[in-house]
Amino acid sequence: MSKLLVTGGTLHTMTDRGTFRGDLLIEDGKIAQVGGDLSGIAGAERIDAAGLDVLPGLIDAHTHIGLFNFNQNPGVDDANEMTAACTPAMDARYAVDPDLPEFQTCIECGITTILLTPGSGNVINGLPFAAKTHGRNIFDMTVKFPCALKIAFGGNPKNTYGPRSQEPMTRMGIAHALRAKLREAKEYMEKKDRGESVPYDMELEAMLPALRGEVPFKMHCTQYDMLTAIEIAKEFGAEFSLEHAWGASDYIEEIVESGAQICYGPIGTYRAPGERRKLDIEAVKTLDDRGVNVAIITDSPILSEDALFHEMGEAVREGLDPERMLRMVTINPARILKVEDRLGSLEVGKDGDLAIFSGIPGRDTAAKVMDTVQDGIVVYRAG
Amino acid sequence: MGDGRVLPQWDLRLKDGMIAEAGQNLPAGGEEEIDAAGCEVFPGFIDPCCSIGCMGLPTSYRDNNEVSAPLVPEMNLKYSFDPDELTRQEFWRSGITAVGLTAANGAVLGGQTVAVKTPPMRMKDRIIREHVFLKGCVTDGPRDTFGGSSKCPMTRMGIFGLLETIFAKTERKEPEKRNEKEQVIAQVIAGELPLVLSAEKKSEIQAALHFAAGRHLKIHIVDGYEFDRCLPEMKACGAGLIVGNLSSLSQKSKHHMNLSALRELLSAGCPAAFTTSCGGFSDGREVFLWDAIDAYRAGVDAEDIVRMMTSGAARILGVDDRIGTLETGKDADIVIYTAHPVKSYQARVRACLVNGEVIYHE
Numbered sequence: 081m082s083k084l085l086v087t088g089g090t091l092h093t094m095t096d097r098g099t100f101r102g103d104l105l106i107e108d109g110k111i112a113q114v115g116g117d118l119s120g121i122a123g124a125e126r127i128d129a130a131g132l133d134v135l136p137g138l139i140d141a142h143t144h145i146g147l148f149n150f151n152q153n154p155g156v157d158d159a160n161e162m163t164a165a166c167t168p169a170m171d172a173r174y175a176v177d178p179d180l181p182e183f184q185t186c187i188e189c190g191i192t193t194i195l196l197t198p199g200s201g202n203v204i205n206g207l208p209f210a211a212k213t214h215g216r217n218i219f220d221m222t223v224k225f226p227c228a229l230k231i232a233f234g235g236n237p238k239n240t241y242g243p244r245s246q247e248p249m250t251r252m253g254i255a256h257a258l259r260a261k262l263r264e265a266k267e268y269m270e271k272k273d274r275g276e277s278v279p280y281d282m283e284l285e286a287m288l289p290a291l292r293g294e295v296p297f298k299m300h301c302t303q304y305d306m307l308t309a310i311e312i313a314k315e316f317g318a319e320f321s322l323e324h325a326w327g328a329s330d331y332i333e334e335i336v337e338s339g340a341q342i343c344y345g346p347i348g349t350y351r352a353p354g355e356r357r358k359l360d361i362e363a364v365k366t367l368d369d370r371g372v373n374v375a376i377i378t379d380s381p382i383l384s385e386d387a388l389f390h391e392m393g394e395a396v397r398e399g400l401d402p403e404r405m406l407r408m409v410t411i412n413p414a415r416i417l418k419v420e421d422r423l424g425s426l427e428v429g430k431d432g433d434l435a436i437f438s439g440i441p442g443r444d445t446a447a448k449v450m451d452t453v454q455d456g457i458v459v460y461r462a463g
Numbered sequence: 464m465g466d467g468r469v470l471p472q473w474d475l476r477l478k479d480g481m482i483a484e485a486g487q488n489l490p491a492g493g494e495e496e497i498d499a500a501g502c503e504v505f506p507g508f509i510d511p512c513c514s515i516g517c518m519g520l521p522t523s524y525r526d527n528n529e530v531s532a533p534l535v536p537e538m539n540l541k542y543s544f545d546p547d548e549l550t551r552q553e554f555w556r557s558g559i560t561a562v563g564l565t566a567a568n569g570a571v572l573g574g575q576t577v578a579v580k581t582p583p584m585r586m587k588d589r590i591i592r593e594h595v596f597l598k599g600c601v602t603d604g605p606r607d608t609f610g611g612s613s614k615c616p617m618t619r620m621g622i623f624g625l626l627e628t629i630f631a632k633t634e635r636k637e638p639e640k641r642n643e644k645e646q647v648i649a650q651v652i653a654g655e656l657p658l659v660l661s662a663e664k665k666s667e668i669q670a671a672l673h674f675a676a677g678r679h680l681k682i683h684i685v686d687g688y689e690f691d692r693c694l695p696e697m698k699a700c701g702a703g704l705i706v707g708n709l710s711s712l713s714q715k716s717k718h719h720m721n722l723s724a725l726r727e728l729l730s731a732g733c734p735a736a737f738t739t740s741c742g743g744f745s746d747g748r749e750v751f752l753w754d755a756i757d758a759y760r761a762g763v764d765a766e767d768i769v770r771m772m773t774s775g776a777a778r779i780l781g782v783d784d785r786i787g788t789l790e791t792g793k794d795a796d797i798v799i800y801t802a803h804p805v806k807s808y809q810a811r812v813r814a815c816l817v818n819g820e821v822i823y824h825e
Contacts, residue, residue: 349746
């Protein structure tokens with residue numbers, strides 16, 4: 081039995097137990113004990129975390145790592161299969177190059193789980209999945225597939241199909257194309273549920289987990305597109321998260337009433353009329369205060385993965401309590417990914433994924449990862 | 464102060480838009496007072512290589528990317544300055560009070576930068592100085608722009624061939640026979656107009672410095688994501704570095720960048736600065752401070768970083784007689800933070816002044 085003992089650190093549990101000093105034991109890759117004096121335990125590899133902050137491995141709930149490759153010129157886009165407005169069956173795992181340097185950057189930043197999603201070039205883009213960041217084969221690294229049904233509003237699908245004079249050329253067209261496909265899938269599902277024989281349709285099959293409420297709609301939207309996203313998600317009784325959500329501060333009441341979850345980011349882009357008109361990281365505090373489950377995301381490699389700390393920092397600069405901010409990169413995204421039974425907090429039985437920091441990331445600018453632990457194994461140690 | 468000095472509990476007296484006096488316990492002179500007790504006061508931050516404010520958004524043809532020919536050194540960015548586009552970014556809310564509006568990376572030589580203040584005001588006050596440096600690019604930018612239609616440059620050899628040709632022609636011509644482009648190049652050769660070249664990879668930086676060293680040009684590198692592998696060449700040329708936006712498109716991962724090498728560059732006396740731009744394209748105001756924080760996390764001294772954000776940038780822009788430090792006679796461009804923004808994410812801009820006017824306060 082392999083044991084890893086982390087002693088003397090400040091444990092940010094992300095549970096009702098809060099944050100306190102104590103030891104933590106991982107056995108065979110799972111968290112076995114949290115808190116108390118465990119120094120008597122024999123036969124364990126030890127990490128002295130005195131003076132350090134121990135967090136659950138961080139989670140970025142929206143990335144395209146390995147699907148976009150900007151490490152060479154010309155860049156590679158394996159994230160957008162822009163051959164039809166709705167491509168729900170596109171399986172993001174097949175697009176990922178697990179050897180890209182961004183995975184190593186994740187590990188060096190204490191980010192042990194990421195959601196990888198198809199892009200937003202279509203109205204329905206495909207199936208995102210969650211994966212651990214350390215590994216050699218993306219299928220083995222996968223924690224959960226599918227994690228959501230990825231849907232996109234606004235400029236991205238418009239700018240794909242508009243120049244081809246195909247639907248959707250407009251926002252009206254996006255709402256129309258999305259509803260039509262969802263209705264088709266719903267009818268397909270109902271026929272199947274009634275035991276009727278229906279010809280197998282891979283695209284419609286891919287939409288069933290979301291229509292059955294097993295995974296959420298993951299809806300790329302900004303500004304007023306949020307209202308369309310909310311309306312359609314409610315109409316089909318789906319769970320959903322609003323992705324990017326620039327301008328959320330103008331729609332707080334609608335978001336709260338709708339029960340939406342929010343993946344906010346990336347920030348740091350320039351302001352321009354249209355979708356970039358309002359970049360309001362302060363919205364994450366307002367939404368959190370109102371009980372909305374919020375995650376902070378990078379959209380990496382659009383924003384570099386290591387910029388997650390800066391985004392967390394900008395939320396803190398706007399007055400967000402640092403402990404609440406840490407939840408937005410741990411337990412909150414774990415809930416959005418529906419993997420909170422395995423990840424996102426320091427609790428007995430969960431995966432032994434830790435980010436051990438000197439300083440609090442997103443509060444202290446100099447905060448640094450000292451150790452990253454994935455499934456009980458030290459996968460990074462500061463040199 | 465912007466020059467590396469930190470003077471606790473000093474006062475500043477501002478008069479007619481300038482810094483009139485800096486010292487301890489200055490007697491009240493009947494002026495309006497700002498109590499900055501407990502705050503950190505800096506010269507306004509400067510981004511010497513900004514594209515926002517000269518793109519002409521929204522647009523399909525960016526106003527800072529004249530690619531009708533690969534060599535357009537005579538272009539003056541002043542004429543592409545859209546004051547509202549710059550104002551919309553609210554740069555002062557991140558403490559940035561001046562920027563150099565700069566050509567994008569389409570052309571090999573793209574035009575001359577104009578240094579401007581970020582808040583709205585009369586144009587004659589807003590422009591600090593034009594013709595401050597000549598911007599060029601030796602990355603894939605010009606190759607992607609021209610090579611695709613089988614025009615020179617298709618390769619890096621082509622890029623440097625074009626540079627060599629225009630410099631050599633200029634050197635061989637009687638001054639009165641030089642055309643408009645060559646007159647600009649002559650200023651570069653004479654050291655009156657610095658050359659700022661966008662170069663990312665080690666091989667691009669080394670090529671740029673090799674070209675500049677052969678002619679003893681005053682050169683600075685922008686983007687510079689592999690500068691840490693070119694320190695001997697940088698130091699030999701006294702080349703400045705404008706660190707590109709590190710948060711864009713995985714630059715640190717892509718280039719395996721070692722930012723702590725900034726220490727060696729700074730101790731050799733090379734000017735250095737940060738910019739919001741990456742590959743000739745700026746992101747939002749936040750990323751300027753993020754670059755500074757990345758350097759701090761990499762072990763660079765906080766006050767050296769402040770120097771890069773202020774006087775280093777002013778030196779590269781050639782406007783250090785006007786801005787960049789809190790010295791008597793400089794423009795009263797001042798940012799007051801609640802804490803040190805390089806050291807804490809909790810630091811907020813409490814007030815920002817430009818030309819002595821409060822343009823923002825919490």
